[in-house]
Amino acid sequence: MDQKRRRFALYAQNRLHALGSKTANGLILFRQDEVQVVIDASKAGLTVLDVLGYGGAIPIVAHIDEALKFRPDTLVIGVAPIGGAIKSEWMPELKIALEAGLNIWAGLHQFLGDIDEFRQFRHRIWDARRSPPGLKVAQGNWTQRKSKIILTIGSDSNVGKMTTALVLQQQLKSLGLESIFVGTGQTGMMISGRGVAVDAIVSDFVNGATEAEIDKVDGQAPLIIVEGQGAITHIGYSGVTMGLIHGAMPDAFILAHQPSRIVDDYDHPLPDIQVVVDIHESLMRPFKPAKVLGVNLYSKDLNSDESQKACENIYENTGLPVEDMVKNPKGIVAEKVLRDLFPKKNI
Secondary structure: OOOOOOOEEEEOOOOOOOOOOHHHHHHHHHOHHHEEEEEOHHHOOOEHHHHHOOOOOOEEEOOHHHHHHHOOOEEEEOOOOOOOOOOHHHHHHHHHHHHOOOEEEEOOOOOHHHOHHHHHHHHHEEEOOOOOOOOOOOOOHHHHOOOEEEEEEEOOOOOOHHHHHHHHHHHHHHOOOOEEEEEOOHHHHHHHOOEOOHHHOOHHHHHHHHHHHHHHHOOOOOEEEEOOOOOOOOOOOHHHHHHHHHHHOOOEEEEEEOOOOOEOOOOOEOOOHHHHHHHHHHHHOOOOOOEEEEEEEOOOOOOHHHHHHHHHHHHHHHOOOEEEOOOEOOOHHHHHHHHHHOOOOOO
């Protein structure tokens, strides 16, 4: 899927909010100038800024018929309901969009292109979670890579690994270093136009599918940043994290961390951040050195003083540069990446 400029309509029917519309929110954050309109009847008449606190004056309308007035070329299903199935009440609006000539991007586990009444439009449907053909186990191609690799990791699931990767990419570009972002979930793929949804890959092939996506762009930039998924210490989602580690074989990690989170969604106590650092570095030790180079603070529920104190505590405990890349960007993690991975480049 290419990353040519689009005119997006984001379908977030009755679900546009911080936790209910992750895919829509990601596109609003990182491809905002391409988003023309959002569809959510419960918020119609408001703007995205009114609802999310960012995104500017993008209008929200109630129905696809109103959204078509903004001349979109691509409708993105911006929500991911539990179970990943297409909701029956969406079907009439999705059909209107397809009959109007729009492309549809969908990141659900149920593939839109396999629904009988949409099969004739399959050439205009991107089911991002559909596994790519020709899957293989990892081949060990990391030993011949030309680009350096960073993998973002988390002290838990859902702590901003994708955001960490994309903001790091922006910060590095401002310092003169070009990089390529490889998405590993549907939202990251839709933002970047490349990648593979590793949570939909048969477990034996997660490593190989990750490796193959990196191979496609190896050497095209000095650095490739791979979006992390899950957490190695999460009993539900550790498998995909391990597959990404061995598929990416990174030269370094950047850690996303929410300091106010004490337990995970299993009510299991989260480990100390230094333990998380040590685990990841140890997992790479049989192959090559790979250090955690910095921490991005996910501080959505902290005020500025609390966030600053958390940064100071993490630095004291780990010695790593730490910042909130979104709310209080300083660029110190990006500078550390340049110093350690590209020591000949002046900053």
